[in-house]
Amino acid sequence: MSGELTAADRAQLAARGIDPAEAERQLRLLREPPPRLRVLRPCTVGDGIRRLDAREQEAMREACRAAVAGGGAVKLVPASGAATRMFSSLLGLLEESPFPTPADLSRRAAAGDPAARDLERLWRELPRFPFFDELAAVCAARGTSLPELRERRDGRALLRRLLTDAGLDLASLPKGLVPFHRYPSGSRTAVEEHLWEASTYIADAEGVCRCHFTVAADAEPRFAAELEGAADRLLRARGVVAEVGFSRQDPATDTLAVTPEGEPFRQDDGTLLLRPGGHGALLGNLAALPARWALLKNVDNVRPERAHEVVGHWQEVLGGVLVSLERRAHEQLRRLRAAATDEAVAEAARFLADDLGVPLDEGAAGPGASRLREVLVDRLHRPLRVCGVVENLGEPGGGPFWAAHGADAASPQIVERAELDDDPAQAEVFAGASHFNPVAIAAGLRDADDRPFDFARFVDERAVFIARKSHAHRPLLALEHPGLWNGAMAGWNTVFVEVPAETFAPVKTVFDLLRPEHQP
Numbered sequence: 001m002s003g004e005l006t007a008a009d010r011a012q013l014a015a016r017g018i019d020p021a022e023a024e025r026q027l028r029l030l031r032e033p034p035p036r037l038r039v040l041r042p043c044t045v046g047d048g049i050r051r052l053d054a055r056e057q058e059a060m061r062e063a064c065r066a067a068v069a070g071g072g073a074v075k076l077v078p079a080s081g082a083a084t085r086m087f088s089s090l091l092g093l094l095e096e097s098p099f100p101t102p103a104d105l106s107r108r109a110a111a112g113d114p115a116a117r118d119l120e121r122l123w124r125e126l127p128r129f130p131f132f133d134e135l136a137a138v139c140a141a142r143g144t145s146l147p148e149l150r151e152r153r154d155g156r157a158l159l160r161r162l163l164t165d166a167g168l169d170l171a172s173l174p175k176g177l178v179p180f181h182r183y184p185s186g187s188r189t190a191v192e193e194h195l196w197e198a199s200t201y202i203a204d205a206e207g208v209c210r211c212h213f214t215v216a217a218d219a220e221p222r223f224a225a226e227l228e229g230a231a232d233r234l235l236r237a238r239g240v241v242a243e244v245g246f247s248r249q250d251p252a253t254d255t256l257a258v259t260p261e262g263e264p265f266r267q268d269d270g271t272l273l274l275r276p277g278g279h280g281a282l283l284g285n286l287a288a289l290p291a292r293w294a295l296l297k298n299v300d301n302v303r304p305e306r307a308h309e310v311v312g313h314w315q316e317v318l319g320g321v322l323v324s325l326e327r328r329a330h331e332q333l334r335r336l337r338a339a340a341t342d343e344a345v346a347e348a349a350r351f352l353a354d355d356l357g358v359p360l361d362e363g364a365a366g367p368g369a370s371r372l373r374e375v376l377v378d379r380l381h382r383p384l385r386v387c388g389v390v391e392n393l394g395e396p397g398g399g400p401f402w403a404a405h406g407a408d409a410a411s412p413q414i415v416e417r418a419e420l421d422d423d424p425a426q427a428e429v430f431a432g433a434s435h436f437n438p439v440a441i442a443a444g445l446r447d448a449d450d451r452p453f454d455f456a457r458f459v460d461e462r463a464v465f466i467a468r469k470s471h472a473h474r475p476l477l478a479l480e481h482p483g484l485w486n487g488a489m490a491g492w493n494t495v496f497v498e499v500p501a502e503t504f505a506p507v508k509t510v511f512d513l514l515r516p517e518h519q520p
Contacts, residue, residue: 005020005023005024005264008270008271009023009264009271009272012271012272012274013272016251016252016254016274017250017251017252018252018254018274023256026255026256026479027256027258027264029464029466029479030256030257030258030262030466030477030479031258031262033464033466034461034462034464035405035406035462036419036420036421037403037404037405037413037415037419037420037462037463037487038403038404038405038420038426039401039402039403039415039420039426039429039430040401040402040403040404040410040429041401041402041429041432042399042400042401042402042429042432042433042434042435043389043399043400043401043402043412043434043435043496044434044435045434045498047402048357048400048402048412048496049389049400049434049435049496049497049498050321050495050496050497050498051497051498052317052321052497052498057313057317059320060316060317060318060319060320060321060324061313061316061317061320062320063319063320063323063324064201064315064316064317064318064319064320064322064323065316066323067292067293067319067320067323068201068202068203068204068319069204069205070204070205071204071205071206071208071210072291072292072293073202073204073210073291073292073293073294073295073319074202074210074211074212074245074289074290074291074293074294074295075194075198075202075209075210075211075212075294075295075296075297076211076212076213076214076285076286076289076294076295076296076297077176077191077194077211077212077213077214077296077297077298077299078213078214078279078282078298078299078484079174079175079176079190079191079213079214079215079223079299080174080214080215080216080219080248080249081174081175081176081299082172082173082174082175083170083171083172083173083174083175083177083178084171084172085508085509086170086171086175086178086507086508086509086510087162087163087170087171087509087510088509089114089115089118090115090118090119090122090159090162090163090510091159091163091171092115093115093116093118093119093155093159094156094159094160094163094164099155099156100116100155102153102155105119105120105155106120118511119155119159121511122158122510123150123153123155123158125514126146126150128514128519129510129513129514130179130180130181130182130187130188130513130518131162131168131170131178131179131187132182133182133186133187134168134179134187135161135162135167135168138161138167138168139161139167142161142166142167144157149161174215174216174219174222174223175190175299175300175507176189176190176191176194176213176215176223176299177189177190177191177219177222177223177226178190180193180302180507180513180518181193181304181305181518181520182520183304183305183520188230189226189230190299190300190302190507191213191223191226191227191230191299192226192227192229192230192233193302193303193304193305194211194297194299194302195209195211195227195230195231195234195242195244196230196234196305196308197302197303197308197311197312198211198242198295199234199238199240199242200308200309200311200312201295201312201315201316201319202295202315203240206241207239207240207241208240208241208243209234209240209241209242209243210243210245210291211242211243211244211245212244212245212246212247212285212289212294213227213244213245213246213299214246214247214248214249214282214285215246215247215248216248216249217248220246220248223246224244224246227242227244230242231244247285247288249276249277249281249282249285250281250284250285253276253277253281253284253481254274254275254276254277254281255274255275255276255277255478255479255480255481256272256273256274256275256479257273257275257469257471257476257477257478257479258476258477259474259475259476259477260475260476260477265471265474265476267471267472268472273471273476275478275479277479277480277481278465278480278481278483279483279484280459280480280481280482280483280484280486280487280488281481282484283455283456283459283481283484283488284455286443286445286455286484287445287452287453287454287455289445291445292444292445292446292450293319293322293323293442293443293444293445294442294443294445295315295318295319295440295441295442295443296439296440296441296442296443296485297439297440297441298438298439298506300506300507300508301438301439301440301504301505301506301507302505303502303503303505303517303518304517304518304520307502307503307505307517310500310502310503311503314388314440314499314500314503315440315442317497317499318386318387318388318440318441318442318497318499319386319442321386321442321495321497322384322385322386322442322443322444323444325355325356325384325386325495326384326444328351328355329351329356329380329384329448329493330380330447330448332344332347332348332351332376332380333348333377333380333381333448334448335347335348336348336373336376336377336380337377340370340373345372345373345376348376348380349372349376352376352379352380355495356379356384356493356495357411357412357493357494357495358379358411358493360375360376360379379493381447381448382453382458382491382492382493383443383444383445383447383453383455383458383489383492383493384443384444384492384493384494384495385441385442385443385444385485385489385492385493385494385495386441386442386443386495386496386497387400387414387437387440387441387442387485387494387495387496387497388438388440388441388496388497388498388499388503389435389436389437389438389496389497389498389499390435390436390438390498390499390500390501390503390504391434391435391436391498391501392433392434392435392436393436393501395436395504395506396508397416397436397437398414398415398416398417398436398437398485398486399414399415399430399433399435399436399437400412400413400414400415400433400435400437400496401413401414401415401429401430401433403415405460405462405463405490411490411494412494412495412496413486413490413494414437414485414486414489414494415430415486416483416486417430418465418467419463419465419486419487435496435498436504437485438499438503438504438506439485440499440503440504441485443492455488457491458489458490458491458492459482459487459488459489459490459491460482460487460488460490460491461482461487462482462487463482463483463486463487463488463490464479464480464481464482464487465479465480465481465482465483466478466479466480467480502517505517505518
């Protein structure tokens with residue numbers, strides 16, 4: 001089939017809101033991928049990463065509280081991801097036919113089979129999971145008690161009650177709706193815990209706490225019901241009013257795929273395969289928030305209530321650094337606009353270099369004060385983000401680096417391994433990262449004139465993700481937009497601040513819920 005878009009393709013794209021020119025751009029990127037990002041060196045404390053002492057921390061917390069009191073802050077949690085990967089090994093076991101006998105499973109576990117070992121661990125530690133009481137209740141309601149299943153070691157029945165619609169159906173839920181923590185009053189899902197956590201640092205002077213969740217369209221009613229109950233419990237316990245908003249990933253941000261030969265990938269009926277464009281597609285959701293500042297966290301990184309004080313402390317530190325630097329950047333910008341004196345130009349250049357990590361090559365700016373002023377204004381008139389980073393403990397994911405594309409000047413960026421070439425030298429630099437990105441980001445959404453930024457201007461369109469995937473057992477090359485905190489924010493001014501490891505507790509598999517930081 002021809003690699004060109006047909007009239008039917010264009011009609012399909014129009015129905016999704018995708019401009020044909022954008023589709024053609026994506027096909028070009030898939031056929032001829034752009035040059036990869038280069039990491040020059042890891043950011044370290046004193047070279048791209050700030051470490052604040054106790055006095056500085058308290059000053060930043062006070063600045064954050066003053067800003068939050070006016071109601072201009074919101075917590076943003078991308079929550080559309082499914083929990084399927086949390087249970088991948090157990091789901092694979094459940095799909096075996098016939099289901100292995102207890103004796104077979106014991107032999108396989110002893111031989112090191114990961115799925116059999118995971119089921120063995122599930123049986124052994126089942127009472128420690130936050131969903132244990134709900135599982136026991138659904139087993140009893142379906143006619144066989146959980147103690148009976150455990151006594152018989154009926155693994156198939158256990159997994160069906162836990163993972164499928166014959167029970168709790170956890171594997172089909174969004175990760176945000178999975179119970180994460182247990183309390184005497186019952187379990188809390190990840191999104192409810194995010195609501196309680198947020199109430200410790202973004203409730204305004206009227207006691208209103210604003211949270212926004214990006215969700216899949218078919219899951220929004222369940223999220224709304226879950227958070228309505230959570231908001232009621234929070235109000236009764238703390239007197240905080242939770243104002244919760246939802247948005248969905250725009251279908252127009254879906255992306256095309258190509259065959260290994262570079263032709264548009266088509267489904268069996270001849271239509272184009274359109275896939276979700278990754279978390280970078282949420283840039284529009286961020287821009288649409290009715291707020292001046294956003295505090296961004298991953299849905300699976302939330303700790304129980306006993307840790308909310310320390311997490312809130314550092315969220316306020318990040319927010320305070322943001323509002324303090326943003327205020328100074330806006331002051332510098334106004335001075336340059338009013339009168340670009342030598343003193344104003346020099347002070348703006350020092351601020352960019354010393355406080356925002358943007359060293360200015362005056363020679364590259366070209367001759368003349370007018371040109372230098374233009375460069376400074378451009379660098380100051382950008383959104384600002386302050387990213388918390390933790391010491392590298394070997395968790396999978398990205399980290400803070402000095403990085404560049406082509407001949408670009410180096411700048412502090414969050415970089416993931418998938419963005420780099422398969423080059424041993426690049427791999428060595430990446431492996432040398434001292435810190436890790438936990439996705440704890442304070443972001444400024446409005447400019448010096450209190451107008452929303454046009455975030456599209458600051459995306460590095462070269463920083464796309466291209467991955468080898470499959471659909472209906474056929475190989476393909478898939479395209480994702482530049483990641484939300486990667487290439488989508490490449491043109492932002494970025495400041496990294498070291499935060500302690502106890503603020504970071506991701507849940508990638510169900511067994512992460514057994515880590516001490518998630519247990520009662």
